Amino acid sequence: MAEDVIKVNMGELKIGRGGDVLAAYGVGSCVIVACYDRGLQLAAMLHGILPEKPGGRRQYGENKYLNTGIDNLVKLLLKEGISLKNMEAKIFGGAKMFDISNGQETIGERNIRTAKETLSAKGIPVIAEDTGSNYGRSIEFYVTDKKAVIKSFAAGTKEL
């Protein structure tokens, strides 16, 4: 069966069903959250750019921030009838592409931390992750079997 590839660009949140592939290409410091129902063939993918709105004020309805984006992602899945206790997540990305170190936590690191904290506050376990390091990734998430294929120039191909 031919799969339908649904591209999830920066700041977007999309839903996929059995047979669909949710894909984010060329991910650097952004963090990709794939959240799905343990039993059903239903998943959503978020492509978050920053941990939160600069200045710290929460602004609802924005998918480019990981905190509010994950809120929206969970709401979307709840609306589909999935219960919170059946949700699992896999997260990808958050690389430090350029080594200009000034001792501060990088955007990638902050993105990973915020994604984990937000998911954990909702009680959603992170089942697998391929995060951090210094290279870009392309992620294809197969909704049918909840497997992700991660490709990178530096580290080849992985399945998670």
Next chain:
Amino acid sequence: MAESKLTDFQRDALKELGNIGAGSAASALSQMLGRDISIDVPSIVMVPVEKMAEMISRDARIVAAVYMRIFGDIQARALIIFPQDKVFLLLDMLMRRKLGQTKEFGETEQSAIKEIGNIIISAYLNSISKFIGLNAVPSVPALAVDMVDAIFQTVSAELAEMSSEAMLIENEMTEEVTNLKSKMFIIPDRASMARILEALNNTIKGA
């Protein structure tokens, strides 16, 4: 928030500024490589930061990118990218080796690429900051060899922390013999863009 529009006058003035910068960048590159370098008319667009990666490339092409942060009166990000399959030729020319001689990308080669990027970007910045009377101080250069999308995503995330849109000034420089095309991007944030436009206005009126 609506996208800012540039007037024709502003666009022309920015193009001229881009040309001045590109002229000195190309002459620095030409001296380093000992070759003629041609430049194209710069392209200048205002983009919402999250659309920047999409605008630049829709493929997973691998590039060598030298990245610098710019501080001072102008807060910006500067990036120069070389196609990965031409990096060895670039090193051959830089190190005055026979074309095809460089075969590995070790420490020396990596710092040589960083240094090329540093010199080109600094030449560009020096000439534009002299022209408009604003200072711009670059950070140390950083290098990444990776998917062009991943590189631009990362740069746009950094810009997104400062403003919702940015000005993208793109210059292309070509070495004809090897057909090496390098692209340079200077991306000021919104506040710096306003400062540049104001300074340009004063410079032109005062002239």
